[in-house]
């Protein structure tokens with residue numbers, strides 16, 4: 001198993017104004033003999049590309065088939081052929097690669113060379129804009145070849161490959177020199193001649209196994225050009241949402257508060273809700289009161305959002321023996337009863353939360369108060385400094401969402417303090433859809449929506465995603481809650497909130513809601 005650490009600066013938008021993916025990931029397949037330098041070439045490509053969006057490298061070695069105990073014993077005696085195409089689970093390899101190319105999540109197997117066995121755990125991968133895969137037979141299968149945007153073959157002198165393999169397998173794979181030579185003559189060399197070398201005819205470029213910096217430069221120039229052509233920009237389209245909304249308002253009066261948008265649910269402005277919001281808008285409100293009322297609003301909002309989950313009839317018998325015909329959630333969630341005896345963890349819970357860092361925090365606490373033991377994941381999305389485009393920098397999704405089989409039955413409360421340009425919301429929803437969560441199962445819970453912001457495009461792109469919010473402001477400039485980055489002044493004392501004194505000195509005297517302290521920039525890191 002190879003250990004590859006890659007860093008990049010995040011995933012850019014890979015979708016259009018309609019919310020659909022615009023481009024697939026760019027996929028490179030690198031084949032060549034064992035120890036020809038395939039991994040080296042892959043790493044050099046990543047290094048030369050520098051700060052481009054997220055890249056992942058993975059090896060065909062991960063797809064060696066599961067071996068029976070007898071096969072493992074044969075392998076230890078160098079009597080198992082690992083160089084024949086039948087040793088590799090090609091259909092699974094193609095399936096995982098197709099998922100990554102289609103910008104969907106995948107779980108790839110992990111293989112142990114010392115145990116000659118596929119391990120039980122898998123490696124979850126998602127979100128790479130460039131995917132590089134390498135293996136002796138990476139160009140062998142026609143289904144794999146169809147997936148590559150660029151096919152590379154690393155051609156190396158056989159003596160050099162053997163010398164490199166001896167050195168590597170002794171130090172990294174726990175082999176003896178005798179064993180390596182035995183295996184080489186019996187399987188590795190014949191297979192190279194019969195199966196590996198013939199695939200060089202499919203390659204777009206043949207790269208030498210040493211002194212290959214010129215070839216790598218050429219490859220990188222090609223990749224950069226391809227990525228430039230594919231580059232999409234979403235932010236400007238979101239920013240001009242206002243006028244278009246005005247046009248649609250003239251055509252139809254359905255954007256009035258009395259008749260909320262179909263997929264934007266503004267909770268009724270009762271005196272109770274108005275009271276909370278008045279406290280929050282009041283610049284004289286103390287820090288303690290501000291935190292108290294934000295928490296109260298979060299809980300209230302989550303309760304109202306719960307109304308949009310499916311319910312089913314349930315009959316119970318009261319302590320006096322009378323039947324009561326009530327309702328229960330049809331999502332296998334255990335809702336807090338308010339009693340001191342808390343229900344046990346409900347592993348079957350279909351409801352999870354995903355908090356958009358860093359302002360989803362108060363809503364996260366609200367969700368925990370309402371639903372016991374709810375799994376809550378997070379997404380970190382930040383704007384690219386030059387273009388303002390959102391970049392997906394980090395994701396930690398609940399297990400249910402990461403599992404291909406469970407995601408379609410999962411309900412997700414997506415939590416963020418406000419929707420302004422909607423760039424983060426756009427990306428967060430796209431991430432959930434890529435994982436197989438249906439639009440109908442996504443409920444975006446937010447305190448505040450800027451009516452003339454990107455929400456117009458957002459609700460058109462994802463008409464079946466419900467947005468539950470407590471207030472709608474006219475435009476971006478009227479936000480009474482604002483999220484600022486960690487580099488903002490006066491970082492929060494404990495809870496991501498600023499004191500009123502600090503708020504007053506904030507832009508235009510507006511309440512500034514500061515992100516949680518201690519959250520540094522998180523770059524993408526993929527370990528394989």
Ligand SMILES: Nc1ncnc2c1ncn2[C@@H]1O[C@H](COP(=O)(O)OP(=O)(O)O)[C@@H](O)[C@H]1O
Pocket residue numbers: 032033034035036037038039040041164168209210211212
């Ligand atoms: N261009 C190169 N120059 C010098 N050493 C190299 C070069 N390419 C590979 N190597 C060395 O050869 C060994 C095998 O390379 P690796 O990339 O792991 O092979 P493969 O992935 O094809 O099995 C490694 O120790 C690596 O450092």
Ligand SMILES: Nc1ccn([C@@H]2O[C@H](COP(=O)(O)O)[C@@H](O)[C@H]2O)c(=O)n1
Pocket residue numbers: 033034035061064075082083112113116117135136188
């Ligand atoms: N259990 C195993 C599985 C595979 N091999 C050898 O690995 C070689 C492929 O890996 P590279 O990194 O060199 O491309 C292949 O030639 C197999 O012989 C092994 O020794 N044990």
